[in-house]
C-alpha cells in the first residue's frame with residue numbers, strides 16, 4: 288500500500304501527460320475539440336481496404352458525395368432507390384460516424400425524366416414535396432443534417448434559373464427566394480429533428496454572393512422559416528483565399544443564430560505532367576491551416592468536411608481535365624500530406640479540451 292502511495296504522483300504525472308499528448312489522428316483531434324470532421328464518400332470504394340481504413344480512422348462524419356442526389360435516388364420516376372445511401376449509413380454506423388445528407392434541391396444532377404419541361408409547376412411542386420418527404424423520412428434518425436437547397440444563387444447573388452425556381456418551378460417563379468422557404472418548410476415537416484442547411488460555393492469570403500446569401504438567410508430567419516445552418520463549400524482555386532474575410536463572414540452568419548459547416552473543402556494544385564510543384568504542398572498546408580483556424584476559432588462553426596480525402600479519388604481531376612489535382616489531405620497512396628498535420632495542429636491549438 289505504502290509503495291502504491293509513493294508511486295501515485297508518478298502515475299498521475301504519467302496519466303496527465305498521456306491525456307495531453309498530441310492527437311495522432313484527425314479524428315482524435317476533432318473528438319477532443321468537440322468538432323465534426325467529415326469527408327465526402329463514395330460507397331463503391333468501401334471495399335478498398337486502404338480507403339475504408341483511412342476513412343474510419345480519420346473522420347467522425349461522412350457525407351455521400353453523390354449517393355443521395357436525385358440522380359442516384361430517382362433514376363425512375365416511380366421508384367426510390369436508397370441502396371447506395373443506405374451503404375453510407377451502414378458504414379457510418381459500423382464506425383461511430385455521423386451522416387450529413389446532400390442534397391435535396393439542386394439545379395444539377397437531376398434525372399433526365401425530370402427535365403424537358405414536361406411537368407406543370409403544380410406537378411413539380413408535388414414531385415419535390417414527395418421527394419423531400421420520402422427521402423428524409425427514410426433517413427430520419429440516421430442523417431442528422433441535410434443540405435436542403437444546394438447552390439441556389441449565382442455569383443452576383445441572384446436566384447439561379449432552375450427546374451425548382453422558374454423552369455417551370457414549383458409555383459414561385461419570379462418570387463425570389465420564396466421557393467427556398469417552401470422547401471425548408473417541407474423538410475422540417477418530414478424530419479423535425481434534422482438540422483437543415485443552405486449550402487453554396489463562392490460565398491465564403493465577403494463579396495456580392497456572400498452578401499446575398501447573408502441577406503437571404505437573415506430574411507428566412509426573421510420570417511420563421513425553419514433553417515439551422517449554412518454550408519460554406521470552400522473549393523479553393525489557384526491557392527487564393529482571404530482567411531480574414533472567411534472569419535468575418537462566419538462571424539456574421541453565426542450572429543444570425545445559424546451554425547456554419549465547412550462542407551466541401553479542397554485546395555487544388557496545378558499539375559505539371561501529373562506532378563505537383565514541391566513548394567505548393569507547403570502553401571496548400573498553410574491554407575488548410577488558415578481555413579481550419581477561421582472555423583474553429585468561432586464556436587458556431589461546428590463542422591469541417593473535405594470533399595473526399597485521398598488524391599486518388601477527387602472530382603478535381605476530371606473536372607480540370609488533369610491540369611489540377613492533389614487537392615486533398617492524403618496522397619494517392621493514402622499517405623498524409625503536410626495539410627494533414629497542419630489541420631491537426633490547428634484544431635488542437637485553437638480548440639482543445641483534453
Ligand code: 9MR
Nearest residue numbers: 352353356389395396437488520551602
Ligand atoms: O464531386 C461530385 C461529383 O462526383 C459529381 O459528378 C458532381 C455532380 O453531381 O458533383 C460533385 O460534387 C459537387 C457537390 O455535389 C456540390 N458542390 C460542388 C461539388 C463539386 O462539383
